[in-house]
Amino acid sequence: MKRIAYVFYVLCTTAAISLPAQTFTTLHNFDGTDGQAPLAGLIQATDGNLYGTTNEGGTNGGYGTVFKITPRGTLSTLYSFCAQSNCADGTVPYAGLVQATNGDFYGTTASGGDVCCGGGTVFKITPSGNLTTLHSFCSQSECRDGETPNAGLVQASNGDLYGTTYGGGAAGRGTVFKITPSGTLTRLHSFCSQSRCMDGEYPLGGLVQGTDGDLYGTTWYGGTNLDGGTVFKITPGGALTTLHNFCSQDAPCTDGNGPVASLVQATDGDLYGTTEFSGVNGGGTIFKITPSGTLTTLYSFCAQSECADGEDPSYAGLIQATDGDLYGTTAEGGTSNVGTIFKITTSGTLTTLYSFCAESECADGSYPYAGLVQATNGIFYGTTYSGGANDTCPGQLPGCGTVFSLSVGLGPFVETQTTSGAVGAAVKILGTNLTGATSVTFNGAAAVFTVVQPSEITTTVPAGATTGTVRVVTPTGALSSNVPFRVP
Numbered sequence: 001m002k003r004i005a006y007v008f009y010v011l012c013t014t015a016a017i018s019l020p021a022q023t024f025t026t027l028h029n030f031d032g033t034d035g036q037a038p039l040a041g042l043i044q045a046t047d048g049n050l051y052g053t054t055n056e057g058g059t060n061g062g063y064g065t066v067f068k069i070t071p072r073g074t075l076s077t078l079y080s081f082c083a084q085s086n087c088a089d090g091t092v093p094y095a096g097l098v099q100a101t102n103g104d105f106y107g108t109t110a111s112g113g114d115v116c117c118g119g120g121t122v123f124k125i126t127p128s129g130n131l132t133t134l135h136s137f138c139s140q141s142e143c144r145d146g147e148t149p150n151a152g153l154v155q156a157s158n159g160d161l162y163g164t165t166y167g168g169g170a171a172g173r174g175t176v177f178k179i180t181p182s183g184t185l186t187r188l189h190s191f192c193s194q195s196r197c198m199d200g201e202y203p204l205g206g207l208v209q210g211t212d213g214d215l216y217g218t219t220w221y222g223g224t225n226l227d228g229g230t231v232f233k234i235t236p237g238g239a240l241t242t243l244h245n246f247c248s249q250d251a252p253c254t255d256g257n258g259p260v261a262s263l264v265q266a267t268d269g270d271l272y273g274t275t276e277f278s279g280v281n282g283g284g285t286i287f288k289i290t291p292s293g294t295l296t297t298l299y300s301f302c303a304q305s306e307c308a309d310g311e312d313p314s315y316a317g318l319i320q321a322t323d324g325d326l327y328g329t330t331a332e333g334g335t336s337n338v339g340t341i342f343k344i345t346t347s348g349t350l351t352t353l354y355s356f357c358a359e360s361e362c363a364d365g366s367y368p369y370a371g372l373v374q375a376t377n378g379i380f381y382g383t384t385y386s387g388g389a390n391d392t393c394p395g396q397l398p399g400c401g402t403v404f405s406l407s408v409g410l411g412p413f414v415e416t417q418t419t420s421g422a423v424g425a426a427v428k429i430l431g432t433n434l435t436g437a438t439s440v441t442f443n444g445a446a447a448v449f450t451v452v453q454p455s456e457i458t459t460t461v462p463a464g465a466t467t468g469t470v471r472v473v474t475p476t477g478a479l480s481s482n483v484p485f486r487v488p
Helices: none
Strands: 016-018 023-029 050-054 065-069 075-080 105-109 121-125 131-136 161-165 175-179 185-190 215-219 230-234 240-245 271-275 285-289 295-300 318-320 326-330 340-344 350-355 380-384 402-407 415-417 426-430 439-442 449-453 456-460 470-474 477-480
Parallel strands (some): 016 350
Antiparallel strands (some): 050 065, 271 285, 318 326
């Protein structure tokens, strides 16, 4: 993973609030054989368990794994990469997974595949661990189909999956692609297609589909201002618009430099993201940007002495929790300079929730490159690249990495898959302890439903439904959806 360090010393202009650690639990310590060095975050599946990848480790030479872990911490390795001759199944997954509406998981590997250049793959894997390679990049001349997909995928409302590659394409500077669940890949855009790469180059982050149906993402490099990177939107058909060019403000790029992670669209309709470098204090930034392209810098890291508030939030990205605040991690900084967990309001007030290496020899983990996921029990889950109780991984920083949880007192909720649909559309509702549910309503309209398992309800959008909260009444109380369900 390409990495450059910039350091600036500027008078602090933004305040952060630091609080004592919340309820933090190390759930699993990787040991190499079950994986090591997780770079990606977790997702919660319809069975209530969490799924993720490790960048290294496993039983086939250390090329990475796919794993499942229960909310209580029981981990199962589902797949070890390079199980096929010449690593045709792919190696070193940088990104996490997405569970599609068909119940299978989809992901990418940054290298490997069944063509000469090892340009990476797109794969699907069943919850039981049966993996199928859907596409091997560099299958076209000069890798015009893309190369090195560092980011994960998103399933759009049309059912297709969309993603980016860091390299390849017509100019060799990265692509946006779509792929059907059965494996038919279409390149939608090749970056650096404009003079001096003004449309951006080298996208490291994935895409998010906005409520307007378009896809939004970032490029780590390129643009019109000192190659500071861009924010862009692209239609499902491939028409790309650059929304912001970083380093558009006075040196040292107070609006940030080098966005790496995916964006998140909050309930206010704006998109929120992070940059790796620069900002007022040189430690990276958190920003919001409207769908039309107006950017506001919310926070610049290293606002406290020795970057106690964190540094380099870029790899993780943000999530919006049920309290309306945004949560994320920094890869460095904090009291031991190995990363933090933070929350930030949509107006820019940051609170440091946890600084890693709070335990002897970083037994709680270090360098949390990945972001967080809020499970339907209200608790946050994440991974650290190194640290933990097992120092058995050669060629790595102390410790093989961890899976952790952090509780900040938020209650359980339900999550819909998908988050929008017309009357009659099938919807899955994820939650905790849903057995015995007596009512499901879409903004007050009652729906017919089936409890498939304690973590899943299936239903359809009922007649009379309008955009609003989905509510499930269970024997232990009523649960509301974390985001409004949109009815066109």
